[in-house]
Amino acid sequence: MRVLIVSQYYPPEAVPLPADLAQGLAARGHQVKVLTGFPNYPAGKVFPGYRQRWRSVENHDAIEIHRVPLFADHSQNALKRMVNYFSFAFSSATARRLSRGADVVYVYATQMTAGFGPWVWRITGGRPYVLHVQDLWPDSIVGSSIVAGSFKRRAVSGSLGPWLRSSYRRASGVIGIAPTMVSTLVSRGAPEERTHLVYNWADAGEAVETVLPPPASPRAEIVYAGNVGDMQDLGTAVRAAHAAAEAGVTLTIVGDGVAKDDLRALVDELGADNVRFQESVPRERMAEIYARADYALVSLKDIAVFRGTIPSKFQAVLSAGVPVISTVQGDVRRIVEESRVGLTADAESATSLEMAFRSAAERSSVDRAAMARRGRALYDTNFSRESGVARIEELLSAAANGTSRGR
Structure with a gap:
C-alpha cells in the first residue's frame, strides 16, 4: 500500500506512536509518507534547527516527512491552544496533493482537528481514511481547564458535535484505544462495524x-x-x-x-x-x-x-x-x-x-x-508494538481495498 500518515505531532517530538507505525509499515513493504507540523511539543516553541515555512521535506529511514506551518503553542490559554489545533488543521488540508498519491490515509488523532484535511478530501472524492482516536472530543476540550465557563463549554460542544459525527461516519475505519472509548465512539455516530479496539503500545x-x-x-x-x-x-x-x-x-x-x-x-x-x-x-x-x-x-x-x-x-x-x-x-x-x-x-x-x-x-x-x-x-x-502495527495494517488494507467504506 501507499500510506499517508497525518499527525500534528511527530519526532523529534516525544510522541513515538506515529513514527513506530510508519517504520513498522515500511518494514512490511509499504510506501509511507508523513504529513505533520513543525516540532514544538510540549514546550510550545519550535525546536532548535527548525524554521517554519510553507513546506519542508525530510527523509528518515525511507520515510518521506512533509511539514506544514502551524501556530506553535502549548499554553493554558484557550484561544492560543485552539489556534494551534486549527492552524495545523487548515495548513495540512492544503496538502491534498500528498493524499492523491496514497491508497489510504491514516490519522493519528490526538486532536480530532488532525482529521479535518482527510475529511475534506474524502467529501470531495479523495482517498479513504482511518481515524485513530487518542482523545475523545469534545470531552477532552470542555473537560480541561483551558475552556472555563459553562457557556463556552456548551458552545464548543455544540459547534464540534456535528463535524465529529460526520468525521466518524465518513471514515473507513475508526480506532479507539480502550474498550469504553470504542463503545462511546459508536454511541456518537461511528458505525459499529467499522469501529475497532487497538491498544496503544509502548515506545x-x-x-x-x-x-x-x-x-x-x-x-x-x-x-x-x-x-x-x-x-x-x-x-x-x-x-x-x-x-x-x-x-x-x-x-x-x-x-x-x-x-x-x-x-x-x-x-x-x-x-x-x-x-x-x-x-x-x-x-x-x-x-x-x-x-x-x-x-x-x-x-x-x-x-x-x-x-x-x-x-x-x-x-x-x-x-x-x-x-x-x-x-x-x-x-x-x-x-x-x-x-x-x-x-x-x-x-x-x-x-x-x-x-x-x-x-x-x-x-x-x-x-x-x-x-x-x-x-x-x-x-x-x-499491548505489544508488533500486534498493534499488524492490526492497524489490516484495517488500512481493508480501507484501501474498499471492503470498509465511509459514507
Whole structure:
C-alpha cells in the first residue's frame, strides 16, 4: 500500500506512536509518507534547527516527512491552544496533493482537528481514511481547564458535535484505544462495524527485558515520567508523597510541561524534600529511569473522558517491567486490579494516593517482582508494538481495498 500518515505531532517530538507505525509499515513493504507540523511539543516553541515555512521535506529511514506551518503553542490559554489545533488543521488540508498519491490515509488523532484535511478530501472524492482516536472530543476540550465557563463549554460542544459525527461516519475505519472509548465512539455516530479496539503500545526504546528485584527494606522509589501538565494531576501526587515521606516514599518527576513551575512552588511550600525533579531525557534513556524505580506512577484527573482512555505511559510501564501505581479510573483501574500488575488509588485524592504509596513501600521484593512479571506478560499479550502495527495494517488494507467504506 501507499500510506499517508497525518499527525500534528511527530519526532523529534516525544510522541513515538506515529513514527513506530510508519517504520513498522515500511518494514512490511509499504510506501509511507508523513504529513505533520513543525516540532514544538510540549514546550510550545519550535525546536532548535527548525524554521517554519510553507513546506519542508525530510527523509528518515525511507520515510518521506512533509511539514506544514502551524501556530506553535502549548499554553493554558484557550484561544492560543485552539489556534494551534486549527492552524495545523487548515495548513495540512492544503496538502491534498500528498493524499492523491496514497491508497489510504491514516490519522493519528490526538486532536480530532488532525482529521479535518482527510475529511475534506474524502467529501470531495479523495482517498479513504482511518481515524485513530487518542482523545475523545469534545470531552477532552470542555473537560480541561483551558475552556472555563459553562457557556463556552456548551458552545464548543455544540459547534464540534456535528463535524465529529460526520468525521466518524465518513471514515473507513475508526480506532479507539480502550474498550469504553470504542463503545462511546459508536454511541456518537461511528458505525459499529467499522469501529475497532487497538491498544496503544509502548515506545520500543523504553522496554527492558529483565526485572531487578527491589531491596527488602521498606521503601518505594516512585517515578513519574512524561508530560508535566495540568491534566496529569501531579499536585495530588506531590501532596501524597509528602504525607508518606516517613514511610520511605520518594517521588521523582521526569519531564517538562506547563504545570512544572506550579509543582516546584508546591514542593517548596510543603517542604517536600522527598520529591525531586529531573529534566526530560531521550527515549533511549527511559530504560535507565525505569530500572532505578520500584514503581511508576500513571495519573490523570477525575474527568469522565479519561475513564475511556488508556494513556500510552501505562503500556510503557508494563513494557519496562515495573509495577504501576495508577489513579486513572475506568478501564485502566480495572486492568490494573484484575491483572494484579500494581496498585490503584482514587483520582484527585491525596489521601487515597498516600495509602497506595504507603502500601507500595510495605510490599516485599517478591510481591513487587511478581507484579512486574505479570505486567510484562500483560504487555506482551495485549499491548505489544508488533500486534498493534499488524492490526492497524489490516484495517488500512481493508480501507484501501474498499471492503470498509465511509459514507
